[in-house]
Amino acid sequence: MSYLAVRPDGRWQYVAASYQGIKDGLDGATFDHVTVAEDVGIFCDDEGMMSGIDLNVPAALFIGIVLYGPVVLVGGVDGNGDTQPPPERAVTMLVALADRWREVVEDGISKGQDVTVRADAATIPPPEVIAMTDEEFQGFLNGTWRPGRA
Numbered sequence: 001m002s003y004l005a006v007r008p009d010g011r012w013q014y015v016a017a018s019y020q021g022i023k024d025g026l027d028g029a030t031f032d033h034v035t036v037a038e039d040v041g042i043f044c045d046d047e048g049m050m051s052g053i054d055l056n057v058p059a060a061l062f063i064g065i066v067l068y069g070p071v072v073l074v075g076g077v078d079g080n081g082d083t084q085p086p087p088e089r090a091v092t093m094l095v096a097l098a099d100r101w102r103e104v105v106e107d108g109i110s111k112g113q114d115v116t117v118r119a120d121a122a123t124i125p126p127p128e129v130i131a132m133t134d135e136e137f138q139g140f141l142n143g144t145w146r147p148g149r150a
Contacts, residue, residue, distance in 0.1 A: 001017040002014040002015060002016060002017050002021070002085060003015050003016075003017050003021055003022065003025065003072050003073060003085060003086065004072065004073040004086060004091050004094060004095070005025030005026075005070055005071070005072045005073075006056065006058050006059055006070065006071050006072075006073065006094060007056070008053070008055060008056045008057070008068070008069060008070065009054070009101075009102065009105050009116075010057075010098045010100075010101035010102030010103075010104075011098070011102060012094075012095060012099075013025075015072060017074075017083070017085055021072075022043050022072050022074075025043070025071075025072040026043060026044070026045055026069070026070050026072060027045075027070055029045040029046070029047070029048070029070075030046050030047070031043045031044060031045060031072075032044060032046040034063060034065075034067075035141075035143030036062075036063050036090070036143070037076075037090075037143060038076050038142065038143060039075050039076040039086075039087055040073070040074075040075060040076065040086055040090045041073075041074045041075070041083070042059060042062075042063060042071050042072065042074070043071065043072040043074060044059070044067045044068075044069065044070075044071045044072075045068060045069035045070070048067065048068030048069035049066070049068045049119045050119070050121075051068070051069070052119070052121070053069035053118070054068065054069070054116045054118055055067070055068055055116070055117035055118065055119075056068060056069060056070065056071055057097075057117070058094060058101045059071040059094070061097050062093060066119075068118075073086045073090060073091065073094055074086055075087060075090075130147045132147070
């Protein structure tokens with residue numbers, strides 16, 4: 001049983017399906033969980049944007065929001081609340097995105113270009129406190145509702 005770790009430059013590897021595996025996949029960073037679907041989630045560096053870490057293009061394309069630094073793709077949780085491995089369809093899609101991005105990065109490097117993307121520290125918004133109803137909170141927890149999105 002394993003999770004998939006993807007780096008901003010498109011390199012990827014499998015990591016142990018454990019807390020330590022997630023930490024290893026995120027280079028030891030403290031992390032947050034983002035629900036993608038009921039059976040798919042991503043752990044990411046909770047301070048990646050503020051730390052000047054590169055945008056993770058494959059993960060951003062996969063999930064539809066900006067994510068900085070390495071990410072770890074996981075599945076949903078079972079009846080005991082334990083995080084499961086990601087479904088094969090999600091692994092296949094994220095690996096394809098990562099592989100294609102790696103080709104772009106390598107092409108840029110071969111031409112002497114830096115194709116990394118980082119957050120502009122001057123434009124990082126301050127943290128926002130979001131008020132939500134109990135129903136919205138439950139939707140947030142199960143991935144069916146996100147602040148600012150219909």
